[in-house]
Amino acid sequence: MFEQIKLPFASDALEPVIDAATVETHHGKHHAAYTKTFNELVEKAGLTGKSAEEILSNLDAVSDLTLRTGLRNQGGGYLNHNIYFEQLRPEAEAKKAPEGALLAQIEKQFGSVDKLKEELNALAASQFGSGWGWLAKKADGTLVTFKSANQDNSYSLGMDDVTPILTLDVWEHAYYLKYRNLRADYLKALWNIIDWSVAEERYK
Ligand code: MN
DSSP: OOOOOOOSSOTTTTTTTSOHHHHHHIIIIIIHHHHHHHHHHHHHTTOTTSOHHHHHHTGGGOOOHHHHHHHHHHHHHHHHHHHHHHTBOOTTTSOOSOOHHHHHHHHHHHSSHHHHHHHHHHHHHTOOSSEEEEEEEETTSOEEEEEEETTOOTTTTTOTTEEEEEEEEOSGGGTHHHHTTOHHHHHHHHGGGBOHHHHHHHHO
16 A cells, blocks of 8 residues: 655645645645555556556556556656655755765766756756656666656656656646746745755665
8 A cells, every 4th residue: 555655844834935735735635646546556457565666667567558557647646746745845944955975976977966956957847748857866876867747757767777866846736826837936946945865865
């Protein structure tokens, strides 16, 4: 049984970056629905006991195409939002910059944390329609950035040995109540509530 992560803060705790109504709808409605439906489809497909990563990495094993698409979308919606919400903290609590091995790797590959943020924001801003921007780690410790459509992620896209480090949700439900059409403004502000200590843990 897959469980949606519980938010360790009140729904208004991410203001002014993300308003309470968006947190309540995004986590309480959208993410809750993905989780519920994913659980139903996993049972239907006889995949109970497997991890979400395992299921999404092996979608070809599901012969029923409707069920396969459902697992891809609902499983991605479940997993991607767990990764997204886990990395968010109220502005006063969020660790604003990485340290240690992750910082060293970012500086080596991107020059600076600011350059990485620019690259990720540009990627996420350019995702046509709904989707995600990602920072991920390859098995050899190097970092990779990419974007995905809908609820796809590195697992459903068949990117072997890639682990998500940070993700930027650019579905309109993530920002439209407050930012309307200004996706870039949302992305810029989002960094104020991203907790780099979570990214450091994921990079280890
Ligand atoms: Mn979302």
